[in-house]
Amino acid sequence: MKRKVGNQKRTNQHWTDREMQRLLALSEGGVKYAEIAKTMGRSETAVKIKLSKLIRDMAKPKKTVVTVSKEAVDKWDKLMTCLDKDNAADKSKNLLDRAINRMRMHKWLYRLAWLVAITAAVVVGLMVERAL
Numbered sequence: 430m431k432r433k434v435g436n437q438k439r440t441n442q443h444w445t446d447r448e449m450q451r452l453l454a455l456s457e458g459g460v461k462y463a464e465i466a467k468t469m470g471r472s473e474t475a476v477k478i479k480l481s482k483l484i485r486d487m488a489k490p491k492k493t494v495v496t497v498s499k500e501a502v503d504k505w506d507k508l509m510t511c512l513d514k515d516n517a518a519d520k521s522k523n524l525l526d527r528a529i530n531r532m533r534m535h536k537w538l539y540r541l542a543w544l545v546a547i548t549a550a551v552v553v554g555l556m557v558e559r560a561l
Contacts (some may be wrong), residue, residue: 444479456480504528 444452448469455465462480508524556557 449479452476452480453483467483 452465452469455468462473462476465471466476469476471479
């Protein structure tokens with residue numbers, strides 16, 4: 430996209446990173462919207478909108494949402510309690526090993542339950558088909 434030369438405004442043109450940096454620098458320097466628009470070849474409205482979006486995006490904190498169950502919090506508290514006592518390394522390793530084994534068992538049981546459910550559905554389907 431070529432920049433238009435002369436008095437014509439840039440319309441429907443994307444803002445480059447360099448232009449956005451210049452916009453922020455000029456606004457921080459106290460330059461008015463009309464002057465920024467004139468120097469950058471943009472409309473005053475475009476300058477206002479882009480500047481407000483840039484400021485809003487910079488002020489917005491980056492959030493990471495993590496959901497933790499009550500059971501996980503309780504297990505963490507139990508683990509931290511174990512670490513405060515004597516022989517903490519052995520106890521915490523044992524506790525972690527048991528937790529990992531439980532997770533493996535639950536995963537295995539979950540898969541087994543799905544296999545049983547699918548097998549039962551197929552058997553029921555075949556019985557219904559033979560009955561008809």
